[in-house]
Amino acid sequence: MPLSPPVPERAQRLLAQLERYGSRENGQLAVARSLLQEHPGLPLTGFAISSSMRPEPGRPLHSLILRVGEHDTEGITAWARALGTEPVIDGARYRLDTAVDGIGIWAAATLPEDAYDMEQAVFIPSGDDVSFTHRGLLVTEFGEDGDLLFIGHPPVREVLATTSAYYRDTCGQRLSAFDGHVLADSITRGWGRFVAYPTRTEWQFRRVSEDTPGALPVTWMYAQEGHTQDLGSLDRCPACGRPSRGLDYQSETGQRVHACPSPACRHQWPATDVPRLSPIPAATEHRQDDCAALATR
Known part of the structure; x- marks a missing residue:
């Protein structure tokens, strides 16, 4: 177990650190002082505080967080x-x-990985372990760029349909290819293992070869490689009459506009159902960080 500094010196330093949080009125400082006095030999590197606006029934409104080493499970137990x-x-x-x-x-x-049975932590995911299911497929967001990970090797058409549904229903966007590619070019297949480390709800995914014990077929959809267009309410192009949900920006004014999807038309007209925003460059290709943040695994 890690050694702590001499008790008086450590107590003064940690209490002075905690006082900077202004927690005196809520009781955390008094409890911290009591813990240092009653358990001077236990490992502790610092304090933090937290408060809940709506605590669950029976849960404290104010809390004191003890900071021990990242891997000091013995300290937690003590x-x-x-x-x-x-x-x-x-x-x-x-x-x-x-x-x-x-x-x-x-x-x-x-527990660090070398002290944990990682092989026993390998598991087969269910619907509770992924972001969503669609047409029987288990799918989860992967990384921070809007990429999707499918469990299995479904047909390309199923991958594309699920990706389209995800961007439409979760992100409010239409996804299309760019630079002469098709979206199917962004599909990659392989094998991987799902490892419940550090917990089943915070699992890790690791690429492995097909003959690795516990390996599952997986499919990646690198959706950030495509164009995206925001979707609004259904409207019809006043120039050609084609229905459209596509939204765009006017680079000069920053105003949201409807965009006709017809390649022969491409007419734009004011979108009255969305607020006017500050001017920004017209964006047809961008990362999906905001979209990925909308959904949790």
Whole structure:
């Protein structure tokens, strides 16, 4: 277990650090002082505080977070037992979750990979482990660029249909190819393993060869390689009458406009159902960071 600095010196430093958070009125400072006095030998590198606007029933409004080493699960266990409880163990994650004098006490540490049975952590995902299902396919967002990961090797048409539905329903966008490519060019197939590390809800994915134990067929859709266009309410082009949901920007004014999807028309007209925004360059190709943030795995 890591050694801590001499008790008086450490206590003064940690309390001075905590006082900067202005937590005196909420009780965290008093509890922190009590913990340092009663358990001077336990590992501790710092404090943090948190408050909940709407705590769950029976949960404290204000909490004190104990900072121990990232992988110091022994320290979490020692703190838990010193406070009359046991650590909550979820996979490789050890958590302290208790309360002292009405103040929640939290801490967490994770077993390093070389100290955890990673082979036993390999699992076959279900619908509860991925972002969404569509037409029986298990799909999850992968990375921060709007890419999608399919479990299995479904037909190309199913991958494209699911990708289109995801961008339309989740992101409010139409996705199309660019630079002379087709969207099918962005599909890659391979094999991988899903590993419940540090926990099943925070799993990792690792590419492996087909003959690796626990390997599953997977398909990547690198959707950030395409054009995107925001979708609005259905309207008809006043020039050719074609229905359109596509939205664009006028680079000079920053105003949102409808855009006719017909290659022979490409007419634009004001979009009255969306607010006027500040001028920005017309954007037809961009990363999907905002879109990916809309959905959680």
